[in-house]
Amino acid sequence: MKEHDIDIAIIGGGASGLAAAVSAAKHSHCRITVFERLPRVGKKLLSTGNGRCNLSNENISPEYYSGDKQFLSFVKDVPDAKELFRGVGLITRMDNEGRIYPHSMAASSVLDALRHKAAACGVEMLCQVMVSDIRKNKDVFIIIANNEHYSAKSVIISSGGRAAPSFGSDGTGYTLAKRFGHTVTELYPALAPIRTDINKVKALKGLRTYAEVSLLINGQPIAKQTGEVQFSDGALSGICIFNLSALAAKNVGKCEISLDIAPSLSDKELTDALFSAAEIRYELPCEELLTGLVHKRIGQQLLKVVGISCSTLCKNISERDIKNVAAIIKDWRFPVTNISDWSLAQSTEGGIPAKEVTPKLMSKKADGLFFCGEILDICGQCGGYNLDWAWKSGYLAGIAAAEYILGGKYD
Numbered sequence: 313m314k315e316h317d318i319d320i321a322i323i324g325g326g327a328s329g330l331a332a333a334v335s336a337a338k339h340s341h342c343r344i345t346v347f348e349r350l351p352r353v354g355k356k357l358l359s360t361g362n363g364r365c366n367l368s369n370e371n372i373s374p375e376y377y378s379g380d381k382q383f384l385s386f387v388k389d390v391p392d393a394k395e396l397f398r399g400v401g402l403i404t405r406m407d408n409e410g411r412i413y414p415h416s417m418a419a420s421s422v423l424d425a426l427r428h429k430a431a432a433c434g435v436e437m438l439c440q441v442m443v444s445d446i447r448k449n450k451d452v453f454i455i456i457a458n459n460e461h462y463s464a465k466s467v468i469i470s471s472g473g474r475a476a477p478s479f480g481s482d483g484t485g486y487t488l489a490k491r492f493g494h495t496v497t498e499l500y501p502a503l504a505p506i507r508t509d510i511n512k513v514k515a516l517k518g519l520r521t522y523a524e525v526s527l528l529i530n531g532q533p534i535a536k537q538t539g540e541v542q543f544s545d546g547a548l549s550g551i552c553i554f555n556l557s558a559l560a561a562k563n564v565g566k567c568e569i570s571l572d573i574a575p576s577l578s579d580k581e582l583t584d585a586l587f588s589a590a591e592i593r594y595e596l597p598c599e600e601l602l603t604g605l606v607h608k609r610i611g612q613q614l615l616k617v618v619g620i621s622c623s624t625l626c627k628n629i630s631e632r633d634i635k636n637v638a639a640i641i642k643d644w645r646f647p648v649t650n651i652s653d654w655s656l657a658q659s660t661e662g663g664i665p666a667k668e669v670t671p672k673l674m675s676k677k678a679d680g681l682f683f684c685g686e687i688l689d690i691c692g693q694c695g696g697y698n699l700d701w702a703w704k705s706g707y708l709a710g711i712a713a714a715e716y717i718l719g720g721k722y723d
């Protein structure tokens with residue numbers, strides 16, 4: 313046994329683990345050790361928000377989350393992310409869509425601010441230390457990492473979910489939790505590209521279009537998003553697609569994506585515009601019919617889908633053809649064949665359910681064991697919602713673990 317005399321062992325030095333370390337340290341004089349399997353803490357954080365770290369959102373509300381939304385009520389009294397970051401000396405700024413970033417627009421500043429505060433509070437960081445097991449012996453937790461044994465009075469598991477395993481989050485945290493009798497709901501990749509029939513998108517690779525996107529089951533919309541859709545190798549991508557991906561993952565094989573790529577036009581306005589274009593361009597090949605409405609390659613693909621040759625002159629296409637083109641612009645279908653794998657997912661749908669922890673995020677199976685972050689069954693949309701949860705749940709678990717150490721049993 314390594315004599316370490318740890319009060320609070322934090323398993324995972326990602327967003328929520330660092331937040332937990334800082335909050336536990338600020339609220340107590342506990343001896344805190346972060347165990348991180350990678351050579352340094354916060355590797356994933358550096359990649360968030362395309363390197364800018366979209367750390368929260370002005371509009372945090374349950375509608376932007378899926379999973380066990382009871383978790384959100386646990387953090388309702390936690391200070392907001394702007395205040396939490398002011399506490400570690402980081403100034404934030406908001407863009408015109410309510411997304412909150414560090415003022416520097418550099419993710420590294422977020423990590424630096426957390427690391428510096430943790431160091432100033434005496435938090436110990438053990439990197440390249442992979443926790444493979446945790447046991448509880450009476451009131452002491454035994455942490456097994458790199459074949460060493462460490463003892464701690466309390467443990468916070470902040471090891472993330474399964475998304476983006478190259479950043480260290482490969483799902484080992486679930487195994488650690490299951491050891492104490494916890495369950496884990498079915499896990500799905502979230503915020504990931506949606507895979508479709510490659511033949512339907514091959515010619516469109518690299519293009520982007522603004523669209524209203526619906527996820528359909530039996531032709532009926534079960535969710536909608538609006539934004540830019542990107543066509544890639546056998547997949548649809550973009551923020552609006554990411555936000556539908558977890559729901560699509562649960563319904564692979566029975567759902568479709570429908571794109572309305574002219575959402576600002578009613579069916580009638582669009583059909584009238586196409587009849588008028590066909591008249592104005594009557595001597596031109598009908599690939600010119602859609603000039604100005606959609607990208608040329610998208611137009612060519614749409615004509616192909618409805619069975620019109622691009623070289624047919626506009627004057628030779630029928631009324632029915634024009635109506636068919638209008639119909640496909642408003643409802644362009646793509647089957648969901650799969651979701652991209654975990655390596656391209658930004659978050660995890662599913663996890664440990666709220667009923668297995670107290671409102672202070674302590675395990676109901678083992679006193680002194682806490683959880684925070686993505687390992688729990690709550691998943692946000694793109695826009696800073698996942699990191700907001702990571703900070704708030706980390707803050708809460710950190711304080712609760714400190715209070716547990718200071719005051720004995722705690723719920």
Ligand SMILES: Cc1cc2nc3c(=O)[nH]c(=O)nc-3n(C[C@H](O)[C@H](O)[C@H](O)COP(=O)(O)OP(=O)(O)OC[C@H]3O[C@@H](n4cnc5c(N)ncnc54)[C@H](O)[C@@H]3O)c2cc1C
Pocket residue numbers: 323324325326327328329347348349350353354355356357359360361362365366367368441442443444470471472473475476479480481482484485657658659684685686687695696697698699700702
């Ligand atoms: C590319 C990308 C961009 C993103 N951008 C944003 C964004 O802009 N805004 C937003 O809100 N969300 C974003 N997210 C999601 C967000 O980063 C995560 O939801 C958040 O980091 C989860 O925090 P966490 O602390 O639970 O887990 P993580 O940040 O994944 O941290 C878990 C840590 O635990 C370590 N670990 C795991 N198992 C062990 C073990 N057994 N022993 C020791 N260490 C272990 C891992 O190495 C890792 O460092 C993005 C995700 C990705 C992949």
